[in-house]
Structure formats: structure tokens, C-alpha cells
Amino acid sequence: MKPLLITTVTHGDEGFSVPVVKKLAKKYNFDWQMNNLKAFKLGKRYFQKDLNRSGPGDPRSEIYEERLAYKIINKSKKYRQVIDIHGSISNCGVFIILSEPSTQNIELAKKLDIENVVLWPSLRAMDAPLTQFIPNSLEIECGPMTDVKIIQGLKKVLIRFLKGKMPAVTQKYFIVTGRIEKNLKYKWQDFQPATYNGIGFYPLLVDQYPGIKCYTLQQVYNPLSKSI
DSSP states (O other), X not given: OEEEEEEEOSSTTOGGGHHHHHHHHTTSSOEEEESOHHHHHHTSSOXXXXXXXXXXXXXXXXXXXXXXXXXXXXXXXXXXXXXXXXXXXXXXXXXXXXXXXXXXXXXXXXXXXXXXXXXXXXXXXXXXXXXXXXXXXXXXXXXXXXXXXXXXXXXXXXXXXXTTOOOSSOOEEEEEEEEEOSOOXXXXXXXXXXXXXXXXXXXXXXXXXXXXXXXXXXXXXXXXXXXX
């Protein structure tokens, strides 16, 4: 198997990481690709359908992204590790998403110098994230993706990983428990404690999507208390 595949532009409007990955590929040993070129050329999130909600794909589908998802997933299975890079307009920083929180994927996450790891298991067999169907894979989410500091942070994380250096941060693990769909004016901050209707939680992707104030997290591992 090949060692590593880094994918970008799963969403066509998330091209911020392309220059970073392209430059690193000239120095380090890994393959990379832009997943959704049609959407990227249009500057849109997708061409016909959200590619990251098209797994496991269908090679016979009339929908471009469903055919593409099938192709990407099968190619990715030829690699020992796969990292799919995404961008956000939310002030979420750089964090990891595990759509399939298997032991193998958690071990991959532990190799990255990223503090916050979000377990976001999909319960759907169809129309699911690509990494749900790719062994030893994860997503890196970056936001705001137009922030130079965030882009530099992503670059540092990738370089440290590619050099085989152990993470310098102690990771915190969270799990998605739901979302708040009401139009609220609270100025919540991603990964910072919040309360709504008497229930404590950690917000995620605040004001990222229309009609969704944020996703809600609960912490499943605290490095200070060692609780699980």
C-alpha cells in the first residue's frame, strides 16, 4: 500500500489548502489530489450534490458526486493513511473530525498536533461522509479558512506529521450530540463551555450553516481529570 494521501477541495469552495498541500508535496513523500474539480472551477460547494454526503457512492449514478465518491473511496483504500482537509467560516480553529471513530482512526488522530478531536459518527449507510468508508482516515477542519493564522497553523500541523514528530499538545475528545436550529443571538465560541435551556455543552461550527446556530458537543475525554 502507498503511505499517505492528502485530499483537498472535497467542497469546491474550500480551495484555501491547495497551495499549502501543493508546496509540501514537493518536499515530502505523499500523494495528494483535489477531490471535486468541477465544483472547484465553479467556485461552488458542489456540482450536483455535496460530495461529502455522497458516500459510499455509485459508479452507475447519474449524479456526478455519487460517481466521484465511489471512485475516491476505492482509490483511498490503496493508502495506509488518508487525510481529507476541509474549511469553515466558523471561528473553530484547526480540529479533527472522525466520522468513523474506530481504534485505527483514533490512533491516526493521535499522530497529529491538534488539540480538539470530534467524534462525529454517521448513522447513515448512504449519503454519508467519505471518511466513513475509508480505513485509517480522518478530516481536518479549519476555520476561518480565510485567516492567515489558521492556514499557517494547518501547515505547521502537516509538517510536524510528515516529519514523524510526536504531537506537542494534549488532545481533548468530544462527541456530537445534536444541534440547535433556532435563530439565536448568543455569541458562543467553538469548543468553549456554553449553556442553553439549562443544559451545558460545547458549541461547534457556530453560525456556519443557515438555519443552524451550532452543533452541540459533550466532552468524552478530559486530559486534566482523565475521565472518559
